[in-house]
Amino acid sequence: MNPNKALWEKGDFTRIAETMRESGDALVGKLGITKGLKVLDLGCGDGTTAIPAAKRGADVLGVDIAGNLVAAGNKRAKEMGLANCRFQEGDATDMREVEDRSVDRVVSIFGAMFAPKPFEVAKEMVRVLRPGGSITMGNWIPNDPTLVAQILKISSAFTPPPPEGFVSPMTWGVESNVTERFVAAGVPAEKISFERDTFTFNCPGTPAEFVDRFKRYYGPTMNAFDAAEKGGRVADLQGQLEDLFTAQNKSQRKDMTSIPATYLRVTVTP
Numbered sequence: 001m002n003p004n005k006a007l008w009e010k011g012d013f014t015r016i017a018e019t020m021r022e023s024g025d026a027l028v029g030k031l032g033i034t035k036g037l038k039v040l041d042l043g044c045g046d047g048t049t050a051i052p053a054a055k056r057g058a059d060v061l062g063v064d065i066a067g068n069l070v071a072a073g074n075k076r077a078k079e080m081g082l083a084n085c086r087f088q089e090g091d092a093t094d095m096r097e098v099e100d101r102s103v104d105r106v107v108s109i110f111g112a113m114f115a116p117k118p119f120e121v122a123k124e125m126v127r128v129l130r131p132g133g134s135i136t137m138g139n140w141i142p143n144d145p146t147l148v149a150q151i152l153k154i155s156s157a158f159t160p161p162p163p164e165g166f167v168s169p170m171t172w173g174v175e176s177n178v179t180e181r182f183v184a185a186g187v188p189a190e191k192i193s194f195e196r197d198t199f200t201f202n203c204p205g206t207p208a209e210f211v212d213r214f215k216r217y218y219g220p221t222m223n224a225f226d227a228a229e230k231g232g233r234v235a236d237l238q239g240q241l242e243d244l245f246t247a248q249n250k251s252q253r254k255d256m257t258s259i260p261a262t263y264l265r266v267t268v269t270p
């Protein structure tokens with residue numbers, strides 16, 4: 001089995017995505033998505049950004065490598081009566097099912113960054129775009145002090161080193177790497193721009209309960225707990241994550257955890 005697919009099917013990302021809905025909607029609101037635009041949401045999960053795009057009238061295709069998330073996305077779209085939003089399985093490194101120059105917008109929020117072969121991913125995003133179209137990526141930033149970069153950093157300290165040749169997803173959060181990848185796909189460097197933005201996670205319950213969701217449902221953290229278990233270090237991992245979540249929680253309410261996280265928003269207009 002493709003390890004990338006296995007990682008994301010291992011958990012149930014919906015349980016994390018439920019905490020990301022408000023920011024997903026707010027981000028889509030900034031993208032000028034209007035009725036009739038063809039939008040490809042890559043690494044769409046269960047539709048945190050695909051569904052808000054469809055609600056604004058776009059004709060949306062969500063592509064994701066995880067079969068369970070594709071099914072969850074289609075179920076959500078059906079329940080909301082969004083006939084203009086469909087989800088299908090596919091790999092960002094090779095989207096042969098999507099024709100050349102066929103979409104107005106490619107949106108990939110914390111999605112394509114997790115695919116291997118980043119140069120192939122950039123090439124595919126550019127290939128499917130119509131003239132005049134644009135690509136928006138949201139990418140976590142390596143060593144950023146906010147939530148997700150720190151979760152991934154803590155988790156990787158507990159997991160065995162990746163195989164040789166593995167390119168860290170976090171390299172998509174480095175402007176020079178992003179530029180190099182899109183330039184290699186034929187985009188002039190001046191057509192690539194960057195902005196820092198914030199995504200806020202809102203989860204009912206305490207910070208420790210939010211950690212529990214990551215422990216039970218988020219592939220990278222699940223793998224870290226599996227490895228920590230073998231090394232007898234579960235309490236250490238749990239403690240580090242609980243300290244992180246507690247320190248970053250901005251909610252004034254005891255029954256709610258609210259944590260903002262900084263990401264790099266990339267806009268490409270080839």
Ligand SMILES: C[S@@+](CC[C@H](N)C(=O)[O-])C[C@H]1O[C@@H](n2cnc3c(N)ncnc32)[C@H](O)[C@@H]1O
Nearest residue numbers: 008043044045048064065066091092111114115
């Ligand atoms: C952190 S989740 C983000 C999901 C969604 N964009 C959101 O914001 O809720 C990462 C997603 O990327 C998907 N993914 C990882 N590698 C992929 C690949 N090679 N091709 C397509 N999707 C991929 C995962 O299955 C997962 O749904």
